[in-house]
Amino acid sequence: MRKLTKLVSVTVFSGTFLMGCSPASENTDATGANNANSANTNSNHVNLYSSRNEGLIKPLLDEFTAETGIQVNLLTGSGSGLLSRLESEGANTPADLFLTVDAGSLHRAKEANLFQPVTSETLTAAIPSHLRDSENHWHGLSMRARPVFYSLERVNPEEITDYLGLADEKWRGRICVRSSDNIYNQSMVAAMIEHHGEAATEEWARGLVANFARNPVGGDRDQIHAVASGQCDIAIANTYYFGGMSLSDDATNQDTVSKVAIAWPAQETTGVHVNVSGVGLLQAASNEENALRLMEFLAQVSSQTWYAEVNSEYPVNPAAPWSETLESWGEFAADDISMSILGENNAAAVRLMDRAGWR
Incomplete structure (x- = not known):
């Protein structure tokens, strides 16, 4: 890490x-x-x-x-x-x-x-x-990095500990994330397979799917906007999208940025997933x-x-x-897994996400 x-x-x-x-x-x-x-x-x-x-x-x-x-x-x-x-x-x-x-x-x-x-x-x-x-x-x-974005109004960031915790029932109906055909999500799951094994990662993925606030739709920016609008309380997304929104003059982007913040998960374990x-x-x-x-x-x-x-x-x-x-x-601990592994585990990640019902 x-x-x-x-x-x-x-x-x-x-x-x-x-x-x-x-x-x-x-x-x-x-x-x-x-x-x-x-x-x-x-x-x-x-x-x-x-x-x-x-x-x-x-x-x-x-x-x-x-x-x-x-x-x-x-x-x-x-x-x-x-x-x-x-x-x-x-x-x-x-x-x-x-x-x-x-x-x-x-x-x-x-x-x-x-x-x-x-x-x-x-x-x-x-x-x-x-x-x-x-x-x-x-x-x-x-x-x-691919951390967790949370509502400043509805979420205490101390509740967000690591990625595995996102399968907890307390997040039922509160999570937004894009679809499983997105390579960013596939690589995140590929890293989890390497760290936790395929069986534990599949169990996590099933719990995550059960906690979706809506069927996956749109890109990473859409997930962050959904947190700001109240469609969900937390979202998984890449940081550079939030950076672009932060630097934008668009009123909608600025409104979202004012209502959403970043939580860095897995700081005591694997580190934040990066790509x-x-x-x-x-x-x-x-x-x-x-x-x-x-x-x-x-x-x-x-x-x-x-x-x-x-x-x-x-x-x-x-x-x-x-x-x-x-x-x-802020500073954060990043996962230092070899980027090569994300590709090597991709096929297993895609099959796992499909079995878990992540569409």
Whole structure:
């Protein structure tokens, strides 16, 4: 268990690379024709497929280009859509790097034999071993925690001890969480299987389902809004969504933030469940040197600081400072389970959630 504490363009959308593509969020499908092979006739570029929204990655890519002169051609879409595209393109893909969210998704890409291992002293020094693939096929770039959000009006945070306690009958009809087909929930259950065993985790999942205030619907933001509106008293969600709401000028977001707070569960046991966004070098990459330079750039302190300040995500590089928003939530003990395990246990987690009636 690792204690998290505060530690003291040039990039453009190439018209031919992204013909017909529009910037997509992490939950949209990959779209657009791909003529990158004919578009990029010089070697001073790198091609990136990313499930991150354009606004959550492009400023860093612009900075990379300004610093190195290497053009980044970016294609955005959903993680699953881009993964299917990479499998379809095979050795003919123009992509050099695949960046996506959740260790489970990164593991799927590794299992599909899309990544190659990377040897880099820079990455090894910047990224703790449990936040990268055990064989260095992919490396974490930012970290998000998945704690419990509670109503300031209806819940005493001392009632929230650990994840297992969420199956207690006192929470009957009081919990909101998104569906079991969400990779964030699958990875959380995968971690619980590793810590507590499959039988105990299934018993917990059945109790959690019995405590749902409603059938799972919507994304993480919707769960937090539901707590504020009184549809439920607590919710499980990723911290960076709450960070985005906190920094928003939207009146609804601000109203929700004023009524909801974060409780850090499992502080005396496993630590809060955490996950990563990450990147891998593709087997078919034709610009390996430039791709590695971009990977190392994204792991450096200045880039990691940007992730914290703009995206409200925790840096994977311990040398990078937290943003004011992250600091305001306080320090916490984080689960230091290897991110690789989240992918390895994914299939078991999905079957378990289905048996428990988590829809």
